[in-house]
Amino acid sequence: MSIVDARHKAGHDEAEGAAPGKVMAEFLQLVFSGLTVGAVYALVALGFTLVYNASDVINFAQGDFVMIGGMGTVFLMAAGLALPVAAFIAILAAVLVGLLLHRLAIEPARGASPVSLIMITIGASIFIKGVAQLVFDKQFHSLPAFSGTTPIAIGGATLLPQSFWVIGGMLVLVLGLWVFLERTLIGKAVLATAANRLAAKLVGINVTVVLALAFGLSAAIGAVGGILVTPITLTRYDVGTLFALKGFAAAMVGGMGNPIGAVVGGLLIGLLEAFGAGYLSSTYKDAVAFVAILVVLLLMPQGLFGRRAVERV
Amino acid sequence: MLKRVLSSRLAVLVLLAAIIAVVPVLAPSSFYLRVAALVWIFALAALGLTILTGYAGQVSLGHAGFLGIGAYAVAVGPAKLGLDPLLSLLLGAVLCGLVAYAVGRPILRLKGYYLAIATLGFGLIVALVLTSESAVTGGPDGMQVPRMVLFGWRVSGVSTWYWITGGALLVGALLALNIQASPSGRALRALHDSEVAAAGVGVDVAKKKLAAFVLSAVFAGVAGSLLALMNGFITPDAAGFMHSIELVAMVIIGGLGSVVGAVVGAAFLVVLPQALTVLQEYEQAVLGLLIMVFMILLPAGIVPSLRRLLLERAA
Numbered sequence: 001m002s003i004v005d006a007r008h009k010a011g012h013d014e015a016e017g018a019a020p021g022k023v024m025a026e027f028l029q030l031v032f033s034g035l036t037v038g039a040v041y042a043l044v045a046l047g048f049t050l051v052y053n054a055s056d057v058i059n060f061a062q063g064d065f066v067m068i069g070g071m072g073t074v075f076l077m078a079a080g081l082a083l084p085v086a087a088f089i090a091i092l093a094a095v096l097v098g099l100l101l102h103r104l105a106i107e108p109a110r111g112a113s114p115v116s117l118i119m120i121t122i123g124a125s126i127f128i129k130g131v132a133q134l135v136f137d138k139q140f141h142s143l144p145a146f147s148g149t150t151p152i153a154i155g156g157a158t159l160l161p162q163s164f165w166v167i168g169g170m171l172v173l174v175l176g177l178w179v180f181l182e183r184t185l186i187g188k189a190v191l192a193t194a195a196n197r198l199a200a201k202l203v204g205i206n207v208t209v210v211l212a213l214a215f216g217l218s219a220a221i222g223a224v225g226g227i228l229v230t231p232i233t234l235t236r237y238d239v240g241t242l243f244a245l246k247g248f249a250a251a252m253v254g255g256m257g258n259p260i261g262a263v264v265g266g267l268l269i270g271l272l273e274a275f276g277a278g279y280l281s282s283t284y285k286d287a288v289a290f291v292a293i294l295v296v297l298l299l300m301p302q303g304l305f306g307r308r309a310v311e312r313v
Numbered sequence: 314m315l316k317r318v319l320s321s322r323l324a325v326l327v328l329l330a331a332i333i334a335v336v337p338v339l340a341p342s343s344f345y346l347r348v349a350a351l352v353w354i355f356a357l358a359a360l361g362l363t364i365l366t367g368y369a370g371q372v373s374l375g376h377a378g379f380l381g382i383g384a385y386a387v388a389v390g391p392a393k394l395g396l397d398p399l400l401s402l403l404l405g406a407v408l409c410g411l412v413a414y415a416v417g418r419p420i421l422r423l424k425g426y427y428l429a430i431a432t433l434g435f436g437l438i439v440a441l442v443l444t445s446e447s448a449v450t451g452g453p454d455g456m457q458v459p460r461m462v463l464f465g466w467r468v469s470g471v472s473t474w475y476w477i478t479g480g481a482l483l484v485g486a487l488l489a490l491n492i493q494a495s496p497s498g499r500a501l502r503a504l505h506d507s508e509v510a511a512a513g514v515g516v517d518v519a520k521k522k523l524a525a526f527v528l529s530a531v532f533a534g535v536a537g538s539l540l541a542l543m544n545g546f547i548t549p550d551a552a553g554f555m556h557s558i559e560l561v562a563m564v565i566i567g568g569l570g571s572v573v574g575a576v577v578g579a580a581f582l583v584v585l586p587q588a589l590t591v592l593q594e595y596e597q598a599v600l601g602l603l604i605m606v607f608m609i610l611l612p613a614g615i616v617p618s619l620r621r622l623l624l625e626r627a628a
Contacts, residue, residue, distance in 0.1 A: 058426045108609050109612075112608070112612060114426060115429075118374075118429055120608045120609065122558055123601045123602070123603075124605055125601070126558070126597055126600055126604065127597075127598055127600075127605065128601070129597055129601070130595065130596070130597030130601050133594060133597060133598075134598065241554060245430075245437070248430055252427065283445045284441060284445070286437065287437070290434035290437060290438060297420075297423060297427060298419050298422070
């Protein structure tokens, strides 16, 4: 996220005591970068939501799918493949990791306590990072922008073409996911499983397949986010941790388990972070997001769009 | 008979004291003594989590934050404020308690995943502050910790620190064992099983949870101070996310709620990286794999599983 930060700082210094037009331009600039990063948080949050709805598991390795997408594409391109082919294979790799995670770690531990499940997925996340260090390396990497780097001027602020790819890609994925869940039979099976696993089983839905599907899909969504955002923010074997935390924050702010909430939460966290970095302190950018979560959690624990949870005794 | 011995507080303390006394005899070099001292320090921090997670059932994924606060207290206190190191250690422990009180009051209302992420955020913020406020903390490169001087005696040397950390661990274990057997400990275990039921029989759930959180923070803070004093150097990494995870992993791998388990878990996770230094690049992968394997195959942890095995054999 270093390049985005640098642009913030430049904009900030210029705007000091400047005309109202410049203030507006700076504001727009922050909105653009906030929405761009927020779109990736939204995708991670969407992945969380999908898995959480189907299995009640919070997958802390969700952010690592973002890393696998980005790093995989970087290294496949370095091996001579064209961007679309490399991206496709990287997404497949992420899906495979997601399916293995479900089959080898989540399935055998079914019925474990939330603390155990948290530790299992955190263990998986550490394991994926450890293997990524070996398979890839420990350096930062970037991808070429998909359609050039000529900034587009809007209202005095500039927007990189890649930002359109990120935000557009997020919207397409959200729409695609909606169509899949609402309009296809297997999508409806996912929804049914999320609503009531036992009832879903009773009407003949293979719940294990549905859960595997949720893990695979969430991995694919994360990987796509990683590929889209890498030209702007760079990637490394350990970027997954922060993406997971911010994505989880987004899912929680929006209301755990609500897909629309996940998207709105993601954009909101992205915007808050951008404003925090631009107007307050770029050093404490990561803290801004967490303070926001704490406030939301304490004021409305069910999130912006969540239903009030009824505790069964 | 065996059951009574296995569940006696005195037996646990005697066992720990015996191990602490025997290790220096068996250790072939001072390197092993240093590793053992590290085990005692992390076991002390893990004991705090035994109280919080094992007894009271509350998760914290940010306890390394308290470790960092304790560590920087003995670094910043003497170096920047001219305070006595021992006083700094005590002030650090008090600070950890106060921070835990202030943070715990709002966030302990949260449960499960929400509490996990809130504590995680807390740990992250502490690490961020320690990294960013370089005027006070030396930034990401860390800072020197002045040697501790007690009544004109310069505390240094591996074996000195071995006995200090071993003693601290025994005191911590005694505290944890006594809490377990006290009415407060029973209240904590009651709210672990069901908060509603515990409240129903008159347990002040919020107050007990907060007390456990504050106490666990003080354990981690003292452990952090000892770590910084022994190493003579500290970096913000001490408060990092990985350390928080390792602390939780120690408690879970050793056995949730078991005092001996916390020590076994700490020994496991401190010694393992030392044994893996040859394969340093594999360390992270192995750690992740171990956490997963233990959680899936031995969810009760090493010590409770062993105890059950022993009791079954005896029966």
